[in-house]
Amino acid sequence: MLRGATRAVRTSCRRAPSALRPRAAASIPAFVPPHPPLRGLPSRQHRSFASQAIVEPGEEDEGASADVLPRAEHAVISTFDLFSIGVGPSSSHTVGPMRAAKIFVSDLEDLGILDKVRKLKIGLYGSLAATGKGHLTPEAIMMGLEGSDPETIETSTVNSRYAAILETGRLQLNGTHTISYSHDKDMLWRMEPLPAHPNGMRFSVFDDEGTLMATNEYFSVGGGFVVNEQTQVDENLYYRGIHKQEVAESRRDQAHGLPPDALAPLALPPADNAPSPNAPVKAEQPPQQQPPYLFRNAAGLVRLTQQHNLTIAQLVWQNERAFLSDSEISEKLLNLWRVMDASIHSGVSSTDPELPGRLRVRRRAPHLYRRLFKGFYPSLLPSSADSNASLPPPPPSSSQPLTLAHGFNFSAPPPASRTNGAPLVVGSFEHPLPPTPRTKGQFPAIDWLSCYAIAVNETNASGGRVVTAPTNGASGVIPAVLKYLIEFISDDPERDIKTFLLTASAIGMLYKRGATISAAEGGCMAEVGVASSMAAGALTACMGGTPSQIMQAAEIGIEHSLGLTCDPIDGLVQVPCIERNSLGAVKAVTAAQLALAGEGVHSVSLDDAIEAMRLTARGMHEHFKETSLSGLATAVKIPLSSPAC
Ligand code: SF4
Numbered sequence: 001m002l003r004g005a006t007r008a009v010r011t012s013c014r015r016a017p018s019a020l021r022p023r024a025a026a027s028i029p030a031f032v033p034p035h036p037p038l039r040g041l042p043s044r045q046h047r048s049f050a051s052q053a054i055v056e057p058g059e060e061d062e063g064a065s066a067d068v069l070p071r072a073e074h075a076v077i078s079t080f081d082l083f084s085i086g087v088g089p090s091s092s093h094t095v096g097p098m099r100a101a102k103i104f105v106s107d108l109e110d111l112g113i114l115d116k117v118r119k120l121k122i123g124l125y126g127s128l129a130a131t132g133k134g135h136l137t138p139e140a141i142m143m144g145l146e147g148s149d150p151e152t153i154e155t156s157t158v159n160s161r162y163a164a165i166l167e168t169g170r171l172q173l174n175g176t177h178t179i180s181y182s183h184d185k186d187m188l189w190r191m192e193p194l195p196a197h198p199n200g201m202r203f204s205v206f207d208d209e210g211t212l213m214a215t216n217e218y219f220s221v222g223g224g225f226v227v228n229e230q231t232q233v234d235e236n237l238y239y240r241g242i243h244k245q246e247v248a249e250s251r252r253d254q255a256h257g258l259p260p261d262a263l264a265p266l267a268l269p270p271a272d273n274a275p276s277p278n279a280p281v282k283a284e285q286p287p288q289q290q291p292p293y294l295f296r297n298a299a300g301l302v303r304l305t306q307q308h309n310l311t312i313a314q315l316v317w318q319n320e321r322a323f324l325s326d327s328e329i330s331e332k333l334l335n336l337w338r339v340m341d342a343s344i345h346s347g348v349s350s351t352d353p354e355l356p357g358r359l360r361v362r363r364r365a366p367h368l369y370r371r372l373f374k375g376f377y378p379s380l381l382p383s384s385a386d387s388n389a390s391l392p393p394p395p396p397s398s399s400q401p402l403t404l405a406h407g408f409n410f411s412a413p414p415p416a417s418r419t420n421g422a423p424l425v426v427g428s429f430e431h432p433l434p435p436t437p438r439t440k441g442q443f444p445a446i447d448w449l450s451c452y453a454i455a456v457n458e459t460n461a462s463g464g465r466v467v468t469a470p471t472n473g474a475s476g477v478i479p480a481v482l483k484y485l486i487e488f489i490s491d492d493p494e495r496d497i498k499t500f501l502l503t504a505s506a507i508g509m510l511y512k513r514g515a516t517i518s519a520a521e522g523g524c525m526a527e528v529g530v531a532s533s534m535a536a537g538a539l540t541a542c543m544g545g546t547p548s549q550i551m552q553a554a555e556i557g558i559e560h561s562l563g564l565t566c567d568p569i570d571g572l573v574q575v576p577c578i579e580r581n582s583l584g585a586v587k588a589v590t591a592a593q594l595a596l597a598g599e600g601v602h603s604v605s606l607d608d609a610i611e612a613m614r615l616t617a618r619g620m621h622e623h624f625k626e627t628s629l630s631g632l633a634t635a636v637k638i639p640l641s642s643p644a645c
Contacts, residue, residue: 074294075513078323079316079505080332082512084224084468085339086150087158088460089573091471092199092518092626093128093135096220098153101144103226104203104216105174113213115177117205120145121186125200126193127520128220130627134357134571136463138162138187141201147175150224155465197221198520198625222518222526223470291319298510298551298606305547312537312547313502320502330498336467337497340456340479343466347455355461357572364578365455372447445484449589450582452480457578470508470517473524473573474531476581478504481535481588485542496542504538507554507606514610515617519566519626522617528577528584529561529613533606535588540595553595555606557588562609562616565624567631576632 086095108114122141124132132138139162143153146161165171171181194200197219204215219227293308293315295301305312320329348369355361427435453476460466460475469478482500486493508517511530516522536557537550545553561584569575623630 073513074296075509076291076294076319077509077512079320079502080324080336081225082223082470082505082508083336083501084151085336086224086466086468086472087140087153087155088136088463088466088472088475090135090137090473091224091468091475092220092222092520093132093137094140094463095150095224095468095472096199096218096222096226097128097132097137097201098140098144098148098150099224100201100218100220100226101141101203102147102149103218103228105145105147107216108205108214109174109176111214113205114173116207117173117177117179117213118208119186119206119210120171120173120179120181121188121202121204121206123188123190123200123202123204125190125202126198127626128199128201129189129191130629131568131571132189134568134628135573138183139463141187142171145174146172155463158463194219197227198622198627199518220518222516222521223512224468224472291322293319297514298554298610301506301510302547302551311499311503311541312506312550313499313541316502316506317498333498333501334494336501337482339465339467340469341483343459343464343475344452344455344479344483346464347457347459348451350458350462352462355458355572355574356463357461357570357574359570359572359574361461361572361574361578363458365451365458368447368451368454372444372451445488445589446586448484448488449480449585452483453477453581453585454578456480457573457581461572461574461578469504470512470530470534471519471527473519473577474527474581474584476578477528477531477584477588478535478538480581480585481539484585484589485539490542500538500542503541503550504534507534507537507550510606510610511558511613514607515614521625522613523564523566523620523624523626524577524580525558525561525564525613526617527566528580529558529564531581532561532584532588532591533557535585536591536595539588539592543592543596545592545596548601549595549598551606552598552602553588553592555602555604555609556591556594558606558609558613559604560587562613563620565620565631566626567624567633568626568628569633569636571628571633575636 084095087098088094105114108117124137128137136158139158140150142162142165143158146165165181166183169180169182170178172178194202194217196217199220199222200217201220202215202217205213207213216228221227293304293310295304301312301315304310305315308315310318317329324332347363347365350363350366352363355363425435425437429435456466456476456479457473460472466472466475467479469475478500482497485496485500490496508530511517511526511533516526517530519527533554534557537554540550540553568577617625621630628634
């Protein structure tokens, strides 16, 4: 009967005992799940939830009691699970729900019951209900139910496909089986979260007679990862995919590869598996069964690099060999960069004046990009005859070699025109303290970083293709810093792209295990704060920093974002999100510079900061965790455009 995590059931909703009803089920018409509600997250796998303490054996966490879990697992996941190609605007509210819906219908197909489905109910709980509309959660779920995947969906078709579903009342499950669908009746919004996590979804399907055929709950835990209610283990907590059967166990189960004394402070690679540090690296090696270098925290990671004479990026590469060949690792890393670069290109070249949504936020990336070209002589630039002179060249394709300045615009854009008649100076020159005339001060590095980051986040906010790094809301920080690195600093872009992404992913893994990368659990410090920390460490690595300096940069990157709230206005990933990425990128560069100027000796370790982040997340009021119930979301009264009606 069981296949995947979705259960086929015969329970009639009319006969189900009331004792089995979950807290919110009573208010859901014609829905009774056949299993008791999830009351907690008892297994070790849920250490990534920020509200739950994780302690080493023997340690005690003040203030924690029932939620103290044994620390028995490591932090290692695949870089290509931490970074994934997705669709905007939110990894937890768009990518995760689309993936969950796709998993659900795929399971129905595998169970052989898809073609018997006549009715579908979708429940959105907690943060998904609070801000789902602004984050395009309904659109994402519809696309997933129709069989689309975040990585491959054609983003330009989402709006028209969604509109067609609403207009016709027809939904094609997994692209093959059409049912009727009423958006008003079949999508249920429940502000009260399910007990397990703030981002809950429940899918249920019924047959001709209204009998419940199958049901499942999913939790979108940040970064596009999805956890299944029933098993809590073998869904996408550590990997991002649809069919778990196709995923190697070592990607699926975080407990893999640990020796029986897994509670030791440092997990060393199994002797039989670990390559000798001095062994020559072969050009091509068959995938191994499990990653050799397992680490739990920053201290353990640094120790491994020292013991095996590997950089952090090399160590992560060695771990990736458990899943992929060298050529696959290389190609996937470069492909991540291509998508990142394309998201910058898309943002700076957009001709839409505004972003979607009621806020009518003006796009800034095209203007910022043009502004950066003031002072260039168009006639001296190589591609001035190109009719698309104002646009950067297309992102590199897989067949093109990466060059030092790839993606850089050699042609001058048209001059920006003044759009309003606002005076340049406000104030009286007759005053003892005269006003300051406008000064054309330029901070080129900051301007480029801001432009790149804002471009990515405007692409994201408009539902475009981005890399979740580690989330969509924070998807501009890492591309901005990496773009700046390869355009203005690097003498070997390909090496630096790989080093940057692998180092960043190692740092991201530490946060995913030790705290959270979900704004619904930890506010914006879990998104932009973590992205800034990852970028700071990665940039330090590409500037020749030691592992200790990399960790210090990462620590500085998060330390000054602790407590950063998530309070998007109108539930849209626009204000403050877009600017916040620009600040996150600048902060990352500052952190890297500070770390590189030091000796790697610092009073707050990255592990301390991650633990502080977990405690901060636990203490934050839910109003500041992606619910838009306080902060900027309620303090700012931005006039909204006229509603459609
Ligand atoms: S405020 Fe931060 S965490 Fe919240 S939606 Fe915006 S970018 Fe994401």
